[in-house]
Amino acid sequence: xxxxxxxxxxxxxxxxxxxxxxxxxxxxxxxxxxxxxxxxxxxxxxxxxxxxxxxxxxxxxxxxxxxxxxxxxxxxxxxxxxxxxxxxxxxxxxxxxxxxxxxxxxxxxxxxxxxxxxxxxxxxxxxxxxxxxxxxxxxxxxxxxxxxxxxxxxxxxxxxxxxxxxxxxxxxxxxxxxxxxxxxxxxxxxxxxxxxxxxxxxxxxxxxxxxxxxxxxxxx
Amino acid sequence: xxxxxxxxxxxxxxxxxxxxxxxxxxxxxxxxxxxxxxxxxxxxxxxxxxxxxxxxxxxxxxxxxxxxxxxxxxxxxxxxxxxxxxxxxxxxxxxxxxxxxxxxxxxxxxxxxxxxxxxxxxxxxxxxxxxxxxxxxxxxxxxxxxxxxxxxxxxxxxxxxxxxxxxxxxxxxxxxxxxxxxxxxxxxxxxxxxxxxxxxxxxxxxxxxxxxxxxxxxxx
Numbered sequence: 001x002x003x004x005x006x007x008x009x010x011x012x013x014x015x016x017x018x019x020x021x022x023x024x025x026x027x028x029x030x031x032x033x034x035x036x037x038x039x040x041x042x043x044x045x046x047x048x049x050x051x052x053x054x055x056x057x058x059x060x061x062x063x064x065x066x067x068x069x070x071x072x073x074x075x076x077x078x079x080x081x082x083x084x085x086x087x088x089x090x091x092x093x094x095x096x097x098x099x100x101x102x103x104x105x106x107x108x109x110x111x112x113x114x115x116x117x118x119x120x121x122x123x124x125x126x127x128x129x130x131x132x133x134x135x136x137x138x139x140x141x142x143x144x145x146x147x148x149x150x151x152x153x154x155x156x157x158x159x160x161x162x163x164x165x166x167x168x169x170x171x172x173x174x175x176x177x178x179x180x181x182x183x184x185x186x187x188x189x190x191x192x193x194x195x196x197x198x199x200x201x202x203x204x205x206x207x208x209x210x211x212x213x214x215x216x217x218x219x220x
Numbered sequence: 221x222x223x224x225x226x227x228x229x230x231x232x233x234x235x236x237x238x239x240x241x242x243x244x245x246x247x248x249x250x251x252x253x254x255x256x257x258x259x260x261x262x263x264x265x266x267x268x269x270x271x272x273x274x275x276x277x278x279x280x281x282x283x284x285x286x287x288x289x290x291x292x293x294x295x296x297x298x299x300x301x302x303x304x305x306x307x308x309x310x311x312x313x314x315x316x317x318x319x320x321x322x323x324x325x326x327x328x329x330x331x332x333x334x335x336x337x338x339x340x341x342x343x344x345x346x347x348x349x350x351x352x353x354x355x356x357x358x359x360x361x362x363x364x365x366x367x368x369x370x371x372x373x374x375x376x377x378x379x380x381x382x383x384x385x386x387x388x389x390x391x392x393x394x395x396x397x398x399x400x401x402x403x404x405x406x407x408x409x410x411x412x413x414x415x416x417x418x419x420x421x422x423x424x425x426x427x428x429x430x431x432x433x434x435x436x437x438x439x440x
Contacts, residue, residue, distance in 0.1 A: 146367060147367075150347075150360060150363060150364055150367070153351075153356070153360050154347065154350045154351050154360065155350070155351070156350060160346070160347065160350055163343050163346055163347075164343050164347060164364065166339075166343075167336055167337075167339040167340040167343050167368070167371075168340065168367070168368060168371050170336050170375075171333075171336070171371060171374050171375045171379055174379060175379070175382075194382060195382075198374075198378065198382070202374060205370050205374075206367075206370075209366065209367055209370060210367070213284075213363045213366060213367060216284050216359060216363060217359070217360070217363050
């Protein structure tokens with residue numbers, strides 16, 4: 001099969017599997033909603049900076065939980081079967097695209113709910129904030145998918161996933177929080193161009209490295 | 221000693237910088253005063269660290285294609301030596317910060333990012349310890365090392381330039397080159413960098429040889 005064909009089929013497979021159980025979707029949504037509620041109970045009123053930071057912390061843990069399962073929860077047998085059928089490059093591309101789609105949907109829903117519970121800043125540039133959320137979910141997906149593939153090979157993936165991914169995600173998170181803060185304060189859009197460029201650069205870099213490395217990783 | 225000339229050169233250079241760095245004249249600067257001499261000890265640590273981490277990534281790439289055990293040991297031992305220099309860099313920086321900025325840790329972006337990039341390498345060591353099987357460990361650790369290296373580059377060389385920092389060379393401040401490095405300081409600073417890089421390389425080769433002997437001894 002051609003690479004694009006393989007990627008298409010794999011994404012379709014993931015979406016169908018997810019749609020049957022709706023495990024990740026519902027699980028992570030519930031996770032986000034309950035976390036936001038817990039925060040609401042404990043904070044009551046929050047200031048601007050906390051509003052931004054809290055959103056990204058919630059999204060960070062939600063996306064780790066959502067994406068960790070992409071490799072960790074697949075049975076050995078099914079993985080072997082997939083490996084005999086498709087090329088490793090197609091597999092990592094498909095997983096990354098699927099995770100990005102899932103995370104974008106989740107992030108937008110989460111952002112809407114978050115704004116409902118905690119009133120956002122009046123000056124907020126909602127389109128830019130949405131762009132930050134989308135770029136954020138994209139970056140989380142590219143990085144966590146590869147780290148989850150690495151962690152799944154070690155046997156005790158759950159804890160390693162957090163240890164391995166946090167130092168890698170921190171630079172992305174710093175840029176994201178700054179970008180999101182610019183959007184929240186309603187600054188002029190040209191101010192954030194540096195951050196958008198840097199995020200795009202990091203994503204391209206991570207994807208390239210992942211594509212180069214994954215073929216070595218999946219062979220046991 | 222094995223291949224002596226560059227080891228003698230390294231020792232001579234470091235002894236020279238220790239003596240000349242403390243005795244030769246330096247420019248009189250407000251705030252910095254005599255602490256400017258720490259430049260000869262603080263900055264070369266980071267150069268040595270980056271060189272050692274680059275060696276580590278080089279051997280990780282090599283070990284992926286050759287699958288040789290020696291390359292894997294080279295990768296991990298140069299990372300080990302690099303971490304030692306990173307810690308020394310943070311400690312010398314903290315002492316310098318105490319006498320110029322007032323606190324050991326001022327939460328300056330560069331301080332934070334240096335600490336995070338060390339976390340990346342600690343995660344690398346934790347990952348190694350999590351896997352028992354040697355060949356699998358070599359492969360997966362190499363993949364994580366290569367995956368993490370671009371992030372370290374972003375953390376140490378890109379992000380600090382976008383933020384306000386107390387360090388020279390960031391947030392629009394001129395780099396230390398035009399800032400205070402006059403010709404007298406260059407006479408000490410460049411030899412210091414070369415000397416410490418060579419010492420770092422020496423530490424790494426020693427660690428590599430000890431580890432190889434240990435492994436040989438264990439298999440006998």
